[in-house]
Amino acid sequence: MPTDAAAYTVVVTNTFGAVTSSPAILTLEAITAELFKISSLKTNNSLIADPLN
Amino acid sequence: MLANGTTPVTPKDVSGTVVIKRFLELDSATGVPNGTVITLSSTISVPGNNSSTVGIFGGWGRVVIHNGTRVYQIALPSGTVSDLGALGVPSRTSSESWAYWGVAETIGGANHLAYVRSSTTIARTKVSDGTVSTIATFANLNDMASFTVGPSLGRWYFQHEGTSQFRSGDETLGFADATMVVPTNPPTIPSEPAALTVITTEAASFSVAVNGAQPIAYQWQRGGVTSWARPV
Known part of the structure; x- marks a missing residue:
C-alpha cells in the first residue's frame, strides 16, 4: 500500500541500552507495463450443457 | 468464494x-x-x-x-x-x-x-x-x-x-x-532488500519492491535455502 512507503529503522534494546539502525528506504513502484485486454470474442466451438434441467 | x-x-x-x-x-x-x-x-x-x-x-x-x-x-x-x-x-x-x-x-x-x-x-x-x-x-x-x-x-x-x-x-x-493480450513483462527489482542487523532473537523483516506482470510469486531464501513464499 502507498502508506507502506517510508524509511524503516529498527531500535534494538536490552537491559543496558538501545541502539537505532540506519534507515532503510522502502520504495513501492506502480506497475506501469501491465496489460490484460480482451481482443476478441467469437461464437465458434460452443459446448452446451444443461446443468439445471 | x-x-x-x-x-x-x-x-x-x-x-x-x-x-x-x-x-x-x-x-x-x-x-x-x-x-x-x-x-x-x-x-x-x-x-x-x-x-x-x-x-x-x-x-x-x-x-x-x-x-x-x-x-x-x-x-x-x-x-x-x-x-x-x-x-x-x-x-x-x-x-x-x-x-x-x-x-x-x-x-x-x-x-x-x-x-x-x-x-x-x-x-x-x-x-x-x-x-x-x-x-x-x-x-x-x-x-x-x-x-x-x-x-x-x-x-x-x-x-x-x-x-x-x-x-x-x-x-x-x-x-x-477468445483472444486476449496478456502481460509478458518479466519481473524486475527496482529496490533491492536492504541489509539488516539485529541482535539474536530479535525479529527482522526484509522488503522488496518489484515491477512486472501479475501474478508474481515470491520466494524468500535464507542462506540459499527456501524459507517462505509470500509477498511482503
Missing part, C-alpha cells in the same frame, strides 16, 4: 450491507472450499439482497468488485485491497443472482470492467470516467448476464437462461474462442 468468516457468505440472502472480509478458495473439481483462506487487507462493503448493483470481475492476478458506487481491487494471492475509484452502475443485462460477473482489464494502465451490456453486446466501461466501448457484438445472447475468460485455454465462458444463438432451451453453459 466470498466470506466474512470461515464459511461462505450468500449476499442475496442478507438484508442490508454485507461486509466481505475473506476469500475462500474452491477446489476446481468439486467446488468445495479447499481450506485456503485469503484475508483482505481491508473489508469491502456491498449491498445484499437482490441489489442488482454489484459486479464481480476476474482479472490478471486480481479480483475486482464494484459495489455500485466504488470499484475495489483485491490483489491475489496477497489479499491487498486498493480503491480504484468511483463508478456508477453501467447499463447492462440484469442478473437474477444478486451480482453480475465479468472481466477486469488493464489497458494502458487504466482499469476497465468488461460485462454483458445487452442481448447483442459485450462491452467495457473505463474506471472512473464511465467511457463505454464495445468488445464484441452477437446475434442473440438472450439474457446472458455473466461471462468470464480463461487465458490459458483462450476461451470465454458464459451462461444464459433462454434461447440464444448458441442453443434453444433453458439454462445453457458454454464456451467459445
Whole structure:
C-alpha cells in the first residue's frame, strides 16, 4: 500500500541500552507495463450443457 | 468464494450491507472450499439482497468488485485491497443472482470492467470516467448476464437462461474462442532488500519492491535455502 512507503529503522534494546539502525528506504513502484485486454470474442466451438434441467 | 468468516457468505440472502472480509478458495473439481483462506487487507462493503448493483470481475492476478458506487481491487494471492475509484452502475443485462460477473482489464494502465451490456453486446466501461466501448457484438445472447475468460485455454465462458444463438432451451453453459493480450513483462527489482542487523532473537523483516506482470510469486531464501513464499 502507498502508506507502506517510508524509511524503516529498527531500535534494538536490552537491559543496558538501545541502539537505532540506519534507515532503510522502502520504495513501492506502480506497475506501469501491465496489460490484460480482451481482443476478441467469437461464437465458434460452443459446448452446451444443461446443468439445471 | 466470498466470506466474512470461515464459511461462505450468500449476499442475496442478507438484508442490508454485507461486509466481505475473506476469500475462500474452491477446489476446481468439486467446488468445495479447499481450506485456503485469503484475508483482505481491508473489508469491502456491498449491498445484499437482490441489489442488482454489484459486479464481480476476474482479472490478471486480481479480483475486482464494484459495489455500485466504488470499484475495489483485491490483489491475489496477497489479499491487498486498493480503491480504484468511483463508478456508477453501467447499463447492462440484469442478473437474477444478486451480482453480475465479468472481466477486469488493464489497458494502458487504466482499469476497465468488461460485462454483458445487452442481448447483442459485450462491452467495457473505463474506471472512473464511465467511457463505454464495445468488445464484441452477437446475434442473440438472450439474457446472458455473466461471462468470464480463461487465458490459458483462450476461451470465454458464459451462461444464459433462454434461447440464444448458441442453443434453444433453458439454462445453457458454454464456451467459445477468445483472444486476449496478456502481460509478458518479466519481473524486475527496482529496490533491492536492504541489509539488516539485529541482535539474536530479535525479529527482522526484509522488503522488496518489484515491477512486472501479475501474478508474481515470491520466494524468500535464507542462506540459499527456501524459507517462505509470500509477498511482503
